[in-house]
Amino acid sequence: MDKIEIRDEHDVVLARTAARDVAGAQGFSVMAKTRIATAVSELARNVFLHGDGGYMEYEVLREGNKIGIHCRFVDQGPGIPNIEQAMQDGFSSIATLGHGLPGARRLVDDFKIHSEPGRGVRVEIIKWN
């Protein structure tokens, strides 16, 4: 797995352009590429904005003829006390749009989020072409 440290907004750009480029190199459609890169942008931003920084790991998946991208976002921040609430459209603890988590979930094929209060958040996504 490749790894990108996420500490600031520049790393968010690095993470999303990495996702875009991997998707492009793997022959993803423009739509699939745009979706995964946008989801990565949302989740990477949450890592630095809400999670006090962390990292993204990513890899290419192959299943038969299918090609996918798997990304894992890990931070050691405060965690999310109420995940159900955080996954709702429009919920935000910082008065922004609150479309990041639920939006990212809709853009990918597989979305898992795990958090223990005080021990950070871990999000895993998979996008198939």
Next chain:
Amino acid sequence: MDKIEIRDEHDVVLARTAARDVAGAQGFSVMAKTRIATAVSELARNVFLHGDGGYMEYEVLREGNKIGIHCRFVDQGPGIPNIEQAMQDGFSSIATLGHGLPGARRLVDDFKIHSEPGRGVRVEIIKWN
């Protein structure tokens, strides 16, 4: 003296922006700043284009209330066989404009050029504010 290696066109940009920034920091007028930076651009380009690469050294000069910038361009290229000819407007061995050397001379207060065939070229310029 600060030193900038000049091997390619990017180094030409580095050299001229360094000259511009030093002139700016020393309170040069816009005209004087533009003139010294442009002269440096011409001479730095000659170092990499005609002189097989080399370096620029530069320093700030103070004489009483006067402030100046002194730059030295050094390369180990083929040298200039006929300096008088090379200093003429429109003379170019590569069919370009041939305004670099004579132009740079007109932009500065002091201009010295020295060359031994086979042992490169050395140009020194001084620009007072």
Next chain:
Amino acid sequence: MQSIPVLKIGPVLLVSIQTELHDSLAVNLQDTILYKIRDTRARAVLIDITAMEIVDSFIARILSETTQMASVMDARVVLVGMRPAVTMTLVDMGMTLPGIDTAINIEAGLFKLGYELCAIRQDGHAVREPALMETVDGQD
């Protein structure tokens, strides 16, 4: 720090975003546009995002806010050149861009803002330029 140029064409500001927009650059751009509207009393702003492959919720929010603030200052904003995949991704995410007007390219955007590039005739009158009309629906 890098910044994004805001060009002035008469009463219209033209902003063409060509670099990756990290968050503070986006916030910065918003400020620049609003100050420039004030300083030049511009009536209209074209933001050209043809080059942008990714517009996430943060960037979308900034664009939408900029539009609303400009409107308070009596200037209209049109977003030009949004890629179909970007539009669809925002829709997928459940993001609407409240109050944002879009157009396919710069000419179409100008047109939407009530402006058009005209050829000047010998007698000093402006005439509509047929060459321009052709391109309004064309590709860039």
Next chain:
Amino acid sequence: MQSIPVLKIGPVLLVSIQTELHDSLAVNLQDTILYKIRDTRARAVLIDITAMEIVDSFIARILSETTQMASVMDARVVLVGMRPAVTMTLVDMGMTLPGIDTAINIEAGLFKLGYELCAIRQDGHAVREPALMETVDGQD
């Protein structure tokens, strides 16, 4: 590699140079402009060098060549926003820019090229925009 965007506004190409032009970027820009003239059948090109603090003999030559080549392709080039210190430095160096037209800002450049941004009236006719005329001689 970075590149400089060439925007199309109807029959006019607009190139705003905002980065330091190293030599191959300048050559590249020349190519891009000429190809874009061919591909879009543009009649006019505005090159905005407001942001350029240094124009040396190499860049001046490329700009001058681009103008000449564009003219062979039946497109006019106007150089917009050259700083006074740049102009004077080129004169000092004994450089003339053969065939190069200049203008103080984008609007003035458009005007020189025979175009003008007009407000569209309700009846669909274009009218000259007074707001624009003011700015032709103004600062940017």
